[in-house]
Amino acid sequence: MGSFGKILRLSVWTIVLTVVRCGCGYIHAADGTTISEADRIVYVHDDAGIRLPETDTTLFERWDQAIRTQHFRELIEQARPVYTAADSCKNERLKADAGIYLAQAHLPLGHYDSTKIYLQAITPILRQDEAGPRNLIYHNLRAVLAIQTGLDYATALDDFFRARTIAHEIGHRSSEGLLLCNIASIYLIRKDSAGLKYARKAYNLGRQINDTLVYARALQVMSQLHEMAGNYDKALSLARTLKQLSANPGQQHNRITSLIIMGNALQGLGQQDSAAIYYTAALQLADTANDTNVRIYFDLNYGNFLLSRNAAASARTLFEHGLSLSVRNNNLRYRELLLLALAEASFRMNDTKGALLRYRQYHSFADSMARLQREHSFYRLLMRNEQLEHERAIQTKELRLVKARHQISVIVGLLVIAMLIAAGIYARYVHRNQMYRRLVEKYQQLTDLRRQALQTAPRETSVTDDSKTKKLYEAIEELMQTRRIWRQNDLSLEAIAGLLETNKFEVSRAINRGANMTFYNYVNSYRIREAVALLSNPENNMPIKALYQHLGFNSLSVFYNSFTQETGVPPSKFRKVIRNQ
Template structure:
């Protein structure tokens, strides 16, 4: 008897969920063969990304479910597969109807493995249709708990991959440990190459969040070997997506563009989410290459596609790219307009209370008996929601307005304070240089000299600055100076350089008498392209340079009035 294979459709995931139990059917021999034949057919559609075909065939079987009154397993499987196909195709009303119909069917208790699959499908629906991460996590951990209890290694691996993907969407490196465990389990079960391929893809994606580009390439290439060997075409778009990020990190924009083009070829025949996952790095690539006209046309087209398909999870990210693009072009008004649209779009799908609930569930998952905790959590969420909704509704409007207005101000102030503390620390080292010499503390003496090069000579403004060049100027080697930077600045070499550059940038942008065009600042600071400057500034400060200048000057005006 063949293994029963099912698929969890979480967030356009391509992983299969391989129920390790063998099919125990009471059907006559002919029906048993038909059941296995359908299962194999459904899985073939899933693994090849043929969701239209899966939807039609699963709907056909599910609609004829009365034929299977003596054993409902095939009806359940067909219904779950039809639900999954609807989610992949972004037909959420249809998926909701399937879920409601399946929930009303009896005899589920006979098939606990299908109940676990139902949890996976519900998790997919929760996130894609409602961005409800806590509810999705409850469903996934219930499934995971069942698989662990039954020693089902492959389905445990799948549940871990799906949990990892929630973290990928949230860009949270915590998901790395779940992905790593999935890789370990799949490696120990080489009889399922698809699961080995899928877990490697997920590990490469989590490594991307961690910015471990060597690991990204390692796992992506391993996954590609499996995909090439077994024809797993569905995974190619994500493999090419992560490999393009590696190429961009190396500065090879031509290779990155080639990889993304390959990814688009596969994404066009699968879940729409795959297209948008590729569209974001492609938009950044065009911007980094200075192809602003192409970037504007592409991102505008992508935004239109999002509006048509209803993929609002990607809307704020595209709006953020458009804001950055107009900032690079020196169009402050449009940049700020898209920035506000991005904030509003992001706030509409990301909820502070849901985030807190998500984190609390994870804490409970790590420290208690998961089955009991999750059951209790369901009741707690209803009670808390009832108590909180009365007070939240009263203050929601005023809090929202206040929060939106002050969120950026607080972030700017915090960064100001960080840079002020950093400046104070630098002065301490500079002023104590002679004392360090007397004490003979070589590391501190070297760091003090380095700080003088940075603060007085502003060596960081050179676009030719490098670890080797600094080592030569200070009469030491690159390994020693790198260690000193790590020890005293708690940063990598480029993190240290960027710290000075961005501090310098904020100083220039905060000066009301300095009206230098923002697009020219990058040359003064030593960046080789405006795109690099804009990206680093956004990462360090939390907003674009033009928005920073505008908001800081507004703050100064308010202080003057007060």
């Protein structure tokens, strides 16, 4: 996924800022008339945001040029005194202009606290003109900030739609196209290919109005969405076009992003050597990027490529660099992926303690973001905006996180024990296949130990004292083992109760006492055991995407998570290792 901050800015107007002796200024046209807000035009700029109206060919044009060439620190040094002077003499219009420039300059540098301060300071001023171009800029900056610092997609989407409404009302078609790209980018972050419809609208609009910036931005989002969906040939073609459009100075972010996308697409096509060429080219430009998102994006993708080529040490160095940028700049965008990648890299380097630490940090971060609540609010907001625009409702997919706290502690404890047991073994193995082979062996041992624990403790207490519950549990076991009802993806307590002519509470009670686990985990235990058996069978070549449906899982991601959590090895890796034994 690409850098998300490629948002909007206002184009150049020929206007002059007259500054009186006290330091206060006002804006008027070159011929002395006031510049109308409706005459202002908007177009995209990289990671800085939307440009403001120029009010002096020697001041505001310099600021616009600084944004265009990504000299954000120079812009801050120039705009800060103007903002201070305007604030001192109560020139609210000039304060709002300078404040927007400063917010745009601080955002790509990762100075999110400074960005918030300037936006909060000019909020009361902007409320006096809620339909003006300044509010268009303001809502874009708020949206990007919501994603970078809080992964708050609902707030970001709301601000983008507000900005798009303003752009439509004042006739800024370039701005509208770029906002469509920003909306598509939210889908990209959420790994939802439905965002392609917004990106295509922006792409067509950019070509219609002959706006290269809109066209380039749409190309970037479309190529990344196609890459995410596995359409690597299409992604490669679009990225090549983007690279050609990014040959001009000041377009390092687009060049780096296009090179990374091309590397990712080639890697997906199995052309590893060709992919390495583009990643190396991106590496040569990475340090010139003034955008922290672009650099973190590079560290993550190139690190994953190196990890796929068994260069775990080099990959971990890149992941740690990206994580340090994320933490230092309070950028949450890629942190979850970086923590997970660091856990994998540490694991491959036999650093089991480091891998466990990163894995805990990953889960702690994911839980702290309260993802489930944001998913609900995000979809509600999507539906509202889709209805307002009379568009087709978007099919939603919710992530279901149903692990109880006591189950998490048990799983973490088992993982700790497994890693401690395997620590002495991993030291003797260097190559990845050997490490996975040991993990499979340890999983088999842990499965036996856990089965013994689950079969002894509960049956020595409640079940033996209640013959009715025991018989019911045995009947459930008969259904699971002979009729294999666990293959039904809609299997429920009510369904089992109907088969046994009892009620769901008795069924739940029997499972809890007989198996010492919840109904959800009890059903999944049969599915995982069957998955292990099928993956271990050399004559069974069922694709993973077909296997999860065969086993009764509702989605591929749930199957991957459940299998990996149980065995410590992804299904595809497990199949490869077990068949090579």
